[in-house]
Amino acid sequence: MSNGTEQNSPVHKVWKPELYKIQLEAPTPxxxxxxxxxxxxxxxxxxxxxxxxxxxxxxxxxxxxxxxxxxxxxxxxxxxxxxxxxxxxxxxxxxxxxxxxxxxxxxxxxxxxxxxxxxxxxxxxxxxxxxxxxxxxAAPIIQAMMSQTKSSYQQSPYMTLNRRKLRALSNDLRKSLKYDNQPPMNDNVASITTSLTTALLTNSTETKATNAQKQNEENMNHLNTNGQSQVSIGADDIDVLPVVYQKSHKFKIHTFKGLNWCELCANFLWGFTAQGVKCEDCGFIAHNKCSELVPAKCVPDMKKIRGVFGSDLTIVVTLHQCTIPFVVRRCVEEVEARGMLQEGIYRVSGFADEIDALKLALDRHGEKTDMSESAYSNINVVAGTLKLYLRLLPVPLITYHAYPTFIQSTSCTSVGEQVIKMREAVKQLPPAHFNCLKFVIEHLNRVSSHHAVNKMTEHNIATVFAPTLIATPPHLTDLSQEIFVLTSLITHCQAVFMN
Known part of the structure; x- marks a missing residue:
């Protein structure tokens, strides 16, 4: 940085120019x-x-x-x-x-x-x-980057520049969640009553480098990783703030123009092309290897989120500071208010143009959207909008990671064993997915309790929702296992989601 940098400037504290100076000394073609x-x-x-x-x-x-x-x-x-x-x-x-x-x-x-x-x-x-x-x-500097143990996410450039903003966000979250009486989710997320920014500003003890340093090669890609910074995410200087929040960054290889540095280790991103990675959701910049150590605490930029349909579930609940996406909550409220006795609810389709109109309204007006009977007299339109929202999730409600464990529950020989296996499966879901799945499944259980009138048994509902809720492989056409899983989940939801 120039000598004109203000002494109290945060940039002065985070920018390490040594590698940039060394790059300037490199021979030219x-x-x-x-x-x-x-x-x-x-x-x-x-x-x-x-x-x-x-x-x-x-x-x-x-x-x-x-x-x-x-x-x-x-x-x-x-x-x-x-x-x-x-x-x-x-x-x-x-x-x-x-x-x-x-x-x-x-x-x-x-x-x-x-x-x-x-x-x-x-x-x-x-x-x-x-x-x-x-x-x-630059070998001594890179070696120091690799062996750091004191530098942490807390002291990273990202936190140095954003700590005040994140603390303000945390205070807002604390107020919004003050009267939220949601019970703890599960053993894996025992601290769900603490809030989003706790995890942003504190340590994830499970964050470790997943790849060992590759053997040096005498090739131009020797340092393609732009420094394998083994910066541990320390637990010192923890700011205890209010909801355990997990969302992975969407890191993509990026070619940077001008001077850029890693927001984890503060060292220069050297080279002229593909110098590092950048998160598509929040803009976090890092060396390839440093990105492996960044906690899954991505806080997306609101400007990059267009509507709620098709947006990542964790992003939606974070930006709207809620436990359940407002689309899901509002649709469920309407169905339970005037659709529980509707024959074929969720099976009978609403008019496609009305569903599209409601989708557009929810994306544009959010919570203020009028979903009353006077606006949408056909409750199947509201039910269809809920199914559309869940179907458009980039990561299905039952995620790819948890899918195998859910399927394993179909081979259990008793209901008790099956419930235990499904408890294990739901614990593998991210917090936002767990909360939303629990909310939806309990709603579907209430719908099925009126099957004598609405003709929607647990099996009938599961047949409708299996392709929407479960991350089934694209080539799979036989959904019998998925339907069985969802039927059991609806039937035994109280036992599966019990505290």
Whole structure:
């Protein structure tokens, strides 16, 4: 940072410029150009005068022997068919790499599939030189990043810059949940009565690096991870604030423009392309390896959320500071007020255009949406809207992770064993999914209690809701197991969801 940075600026405290300074010292690409034309039947027109035709490695080393670091040529190795060779001078040695090119939209120059792509060979070499240079000259800093034990999520740039905002959010949550008498969810989430920002500002003791450091390779992807920061998420300096909150970040490889640093370890994201990852929901920036240590406490940016239909369940309950999404709660209230005795409730479809209109209204007006009988006289429209909301969840209410345990319950030999297995399964659900599933299943149990009139037994309801609530594999057409699971869940909901 410049000397003009204010002494009390939080940026001054979090930005570590050492790696950026080292990157500036790295050698730059210097193409060694040929001085004559090359006559080849298959001349690669995507290379220029840096291409020297057919040449073996000894000839290329002779050509580059007295050249400065960063000098390079492109050649075709004798006998090569589907690749060309980059010969590059670095640290008084000549290195050789197979390089490829694809002209399509996602193509470019690259070393191997599923790796960084570059518009030009110059860019590929520049990025490689930086990584080589960092490997040698930044090794002590990277090693310190790897061995940190005191630096924590608490002291990360993200928390330094956002602590005040998160504390204010926490106070709002404390007020909104003050009169919420929801019972604790389960053993795994015993502290559900503490709130969202507790988990944001405190430690997740289960957060550990899941991948060991890969063996060093003498290749340009040696430091593609941009530093394997083994920063532990310490439990010191815990701010106890009010709802255990879990939502995984949606990290995607990202190419950053300008100066950017990791929001966990505060070190510079070096390189020129695909330097790190960025969360699509909250914008958290990190090195690839640092991202593995970031707790699952993603707080999405409200500006990135458009409506509630099709949005992640955890995001919705977080942004709206509620336990049950208002769409689910309002629809259930309407059905229980005027649809419990409706024959075929949830089985009979409402008019598609009216369901679309109600969906649009809920996305646009939220809690203020008029769902009364005067606005939607056909209760099947409200019931269909609830099914649509649950069907559009990116992660189904019964998640992919919990699905196998639910299916295992079908093989139990007694009702008691089956209930125990389903208790185990619901404990695997994220808090938002657990709360919503419990609310919906208990509602469906009440609906089925009127089956003599509405003709909707537990099995009939399960047949309707199985494809909506359960994360069934796409190729699966026989839903008999899923229907059995849901039937049992509705029938024995009090025992399964008991405290």
């Amino acid at each position: 210097k193409a060694l150009l040929r001085d004559d034309d090359i006559k080849e039947d298959s001349f690669p027109d995507y290379y220029g005068y840096e291409y020297h035709g057919v040449m073996d490695h000894k000839q290329s080393e002779t050509l580059l022997n007295d050249k400065c670091d960063g000098s390079y040529i492109v050649r075709r190795s004798p006998g090569a068919t589907d690749y060309y060779t980059l010969s590059l001078r670095f640290n008084n040695r000549t290195k050789h790499y197979k390089i490829y090119y694809k002209p399509n939209a996602s193509g470019g120059h690259f070393l191997k599939e599923d790796f960084k792509r570059f518009d030009t060979i110059h860019d590929l070499v520049a990025d490689g030189l930086v990584n080589f240079y960092m490997q040698i000259h």
